[in-house]
Amino acid sequence: MTVTRVMGALKAVTGRGDVPQHIASSKSLLLYNRSIFSPKDCHRFNILCSKLHMTAPISLEGAYQAPRDLLMISLVLVLLKLLFLGSNEPESGVQGCFCRHSRWIWISAPSPPLIEALSGSNKRCSHRLVEFQPTVVPIGLNDAYKPCFLGPVYMLFLEVLVISKNLTCTSDDLRGLAGFMNGLESAFNGWHVNSSSLSCCNWEGITCDLSSGRIVRLELPKKRLTGSLSDSISDLDQLKTLNISHNLLKGPIPVSFFHLSNLEVVDFSGNNFNGVLPVSIHLPALRVLDISDNSFVGSLPSGLCVNSSRIQVLIFDLNHFNGVIPHGFQNCNFLEHLSMASNFLTGVIPGFLLMLPRLRELSLQNNMFTAINEIGNSSQLVRLDVSHNRIFGKIPDFFHNFPNLSYFSVRSNNMSGEIPLSLSNSQIISYIDLKNNSLTGPIDFNCSMMVNLISLDLGSNKFSGRLPANLASCHKLKVLNVARNKLLTGQIPESFKNFESLSYLSLSNCSFNNLSKALKILQHCSNLTVLVLTMNFYDEQLPFDDDLQFKELKALVIANCRLTGSIPLWLTHSTHLQLLDLSWNELTGTIPAYLGDFKFLFHLDLSNNSLSGEIPKNLTQLQSLVSRDFSFEQLSMDFPFFGFKYKMSGKLLALQYNQLARFPPRLDLSSNLLTGPILFEFGNLKMLLVLDLKHNKLSGTIPGSLSGMRNLETLDLSHNRLTGSIPPSLVNLSFLSKFSIAYNNLTGVIPYGGQFITFSISSFEGNPGLCGEYFVKCHKNEDQLQANLSSKDNDVHIIRLLAVIGFATGFFISVITLLIVPILIIDGFKAGKELAGLGKEVTSNVERKKGKKSGKKLPQERMKEILKLLVTAHSRSFLDG
Structure with a gap:
């Protein structure tokens, strides 16, 4: 904004528009207070000082820049001042006095710039960092003149001029930018390093210091930059922030880069940088270093915190670092966030990391650590994640030394023994993840103490005994997973009726019994949205009555339990269902038509039962599978756990329950006794990815309308009693990757083209009447039929x-x-x-x-x-x- 526009705005509000020449010609952002209030104003209210006035400017020096909305803030202050002077009575509680000539400066700002206040004789009278509040704050108080107001002070800031002129680049900075550009494989739009213009401070991604004109920030994230980082970057010796994250840059980091003494923030994440980091990094001002998601190798820099002692954030995730954590990290006394996830680090997790006085987050998951030091005493530690390593032994009983720890994960290690008392009695902890270890003993948590526990994942261990009744006393607990603990037995505790906060519950692959009682208890969990009971309650009957009501349920999985009975009527109350899996049971009867009324249902698995009758037409009208506007990304199906689906023999069949965000829209009715035709209306399910109808007794022809399922990836119609030919329109299913019509009574020519050219012979076998290009050779008249069906000559086949x-x-x-x-x-x-x-x-x-x-x-x-x-x-x- 030019001086003229600023002056015009202020003149319109205050009636004044003159500005001293020395301010108008300045290159810095200036705040100028020519006069605060006139004696006339003070006489009117008898509350204001008579000659408060300042002749010198207030300059925002160095890299401390005024906020972008400073002009707006200033104009609002002026308007409020005018409103205040226009009132009839002074503010209640404000007492007045008469002051002599004073040198006070008043300013309001939302961030703490460095203010240099100069007296009328241009001598410095104060110089300090001030943390501003939303109200007016005095700067540079003179001891001879104490504040003359009691109570709140308003609007003493009458005139503010914000003057900004174009800054020019120095030759060093231009040389550094030219070198940076030379390292790139393509030019960056908006930069003209070869032109005569020196106004690089206006270029995209560049911020200059307001007093010196030197470049202090270079920020070009997500610009698809390719190439390497040039050694000329060291010419930008006043650089404080460098962010070139999430590009396609490669190669090593120049050694000279590690000697930029003013650099405070470095973000190289999400590139392809490689090489070895130097042992000593000479970046004394460094506070943040993020080099995650690159290809760096070798050991971690042992001298990092020797020369960069005030570093606060270190992120080394997703690289190829190896070896042990060097002892030099014990010098990182200002470190608050340390993340080294997904590398190849080995050895013992050292105790000195858990002793760093300011450390709040420590993430060491996905490495090759074999032990964790039992010494630890960090009052600031909030998050500790050592999951997916190779740690042996017991979980250290040191949680009383971490009074603020709220997240702890040791998932997927080789931990053994029982849960330590200091963990099971923690008052602060909110998230505990012990999944996939070899922990033993009873599940024992003091929920009367654990008032902040939200998520408890104990899946895939060797816990034994019964499910403790006192878990319901963890009043904030939302997620509970005890799946795959075969030694857990008995019934669901009656106290679970009081589990009002519980939202996700997985009891799969344990040894619980009495399904009917379990459902009657769990229906009282008013916030329950996900219930997984797979591989329990063997040979029991699935309750059918309409008494049960799970009104908030979004996912129900009771699979592989050998349950008898039929699909229950009480499911009609679960109108929010998005996923229903009753597969691998012994259910009989027909598929109820009401399932098609669930407008959110996108994953239905009723396979491997003894269901009979025809497929209800309502299933072809599932709203979530018909409408293109339905967004699966918006579904709140973030399962924090998964289970496994087994064959009856116990052999692993498939990893069935991944995180639900990855669950495909699926309709699986396979391995039942269904009869009747394949409905024409299946073609309406445009959002469906998997349609599996194999191993039934379906008859009739394959409808050509199935080509309307344009997102379909799997279509299995094998082992039925289908007749007729394969519709040529199926070649238009562009995403089809699994297809089988084997072992039916189909005849005619196999369509040629599209994805059909990729299907193996096994997809068509068991149909003696079929022939085709890569199958049984057709006769001449069938060759002619093939030509008519394709309506193409042989050249089109090649296309x-x-x-x-x-x-x-x-x-x-x-x-x-x-x-x-x-x-x-x-x-x-x-x-x-x-x-x-x-x-x-x-x-x-x-x-x-x-x-x-x-x-x-x-x-x-x-x-x-x-x-x-x-x-x-x-x-x-x-x-x-």
Whole structure:
């Protein structure tokens, strides 16, 4: 904003517009207070000093910049001052006095700039850092003149001029920027380092100091920069902040960079930088260093906190650092956040890390640590995460030394023994994650003490005994997972009726019994949204009555329990259901039509039961699977745990319960006794990813409308009684990666093109009447039928094949290219003899199709070899097997 515009704004409000020449010509941001209140104003209220006035400017020096909205704040102050002078009575509680000439400065600002107050003779009278409050604050008080007001002070800030002129770059900074640009592989738009203009302070990502004009901030995150970091970056010797995170930069960091003495904040995260960090890093002003998600190797810099002793944040995640944590880190006395997750660090987690006086967060997960030092005493530690390591032994009983610890995770280690008393009696802790260890003994928590516990994950251990009744006394507990503790027995405690805060509960793969009683108790958990009871309650009956009501339930999983009965009527009350899994039981009866009325249901698994009858038409009207506007990302299905689905023999079938954010929209009715046709209306389910109807008794034809399921990735109709031909429109399912119509009574020509070219012979076997390009050879009249169905000549077949290549990986692209291009090109690239031979056969086959009599017939066995190179498309389904 120019001086003229600022002056115009102030003149409109105050009626004054003159500004001293020495201020108008300044390059700094200035606050100028020419006069506070006139004697006339003071006489009017008898509360204001008569000649408060200042002749010198207040300058915001150095890198401490005025906030962007300072002009607005100043104008508001002026307006409020005018309103105040226009009132009839002084503010209640304000007492007045008469003051002599004083040198006070009043200012209001939301951040603490460094204020340099100068007297009328231009001598410094005060120089200190002031933390401003929202009200007016006095600066530079003279001892000879005490404050002359009692109570609140308002609007003494009459005129504020904000004057900003374009700053120019120094030659050093321009040289540094030119070198930085030279290191990039492409120019950055908006920078003109080769022009005669020196106004680089206006370039994107650059901030200059207001007094010196030197560059102090270089911030270019997420700009898709490529190349490397130039050694010329050291020419920006006044740089305080450097943020080039989340780009595509590579290579080592120049050694000269580690000698920028003014650098305070460095963010290199999310690039491809590599190399070894120097042992000693000479960045004395450094406070924040984030080099996460790169490819750095070697040991951690042992001398980091020797020369950068005031560092507060260190983030080394997602690199390739190895070795032990060096002793030099014990000098990081100002460190508040230390994260070294996802590296290759080894040895013992040292006790000196747990002794750092200001450390609040310590994240060491996904490394190769083998032990944790039992010494620890940090009053500030809030978060401790050592999950996914190789730590042996007992959990240290040292939690009484961490009075502010609220998060503790030792998930996926080799911990043994019982839960330490200092942990099970912690009053502060909120999140405990002990999952996937070998912990033993009873589950014993003093919930009368643990008043802040929110999440407790004890899954996949060896806990024994009964589920403690006092868990319901943890009144804030929302997440409870005790899954995969086979030695937990008995019934659900009656006290769980009082579990009002409980939202997520997984009891899967334990040895609990009495399902009917468990459901009657758990229905009183008024906030329960996720209930997983898989692999319990064996050979019991699923309660059918309408008495149960789980009104807030969003996910219900009672799978692999060998339950008898039918799909219960009480589910009609769970209108918010998004996921329902009753698979691998012995349920009978029909699929109730009311399931199609659940407007949020997107994952339904009723497979491996004995359900009979026809598929209800209502299932083809599930709103969440029909509407394109439905957003799965917005579903609140953030399961904090998962379970496993097994075959009845106990053999692992698949990792069935991942985090629900990864759950696909799925309709699985396989392995039942369903009859009738495949409904035409299935084509309406545009959002469906998996449709599995295999191993039933379905009859009729495959409707061509299934091509309307344009997002479908898995379609399995095998082992039914289907007749007719395969609709050619199915080749339009562009995302289809798993397909099977095996073992039906289908006839005719297998459609050619699209994803069908990637499916193996096993997808079509068991249908004697089928023939096709890569299957049983069709007769001549069927060849003509194939030509009519495709409405394309042989050249179009090649185009379709090229389109399929677009969905393959780079490896497949290379193989397919070798197969379809002329042999001359194959020889030019010196391909292997075997691939060249296959390529010749394909070429000969294509020529034969065009009517040329030369070229031998492509044997089916040879085509199988080609299919082995093309088939193996990866599925986006969450099923592993």
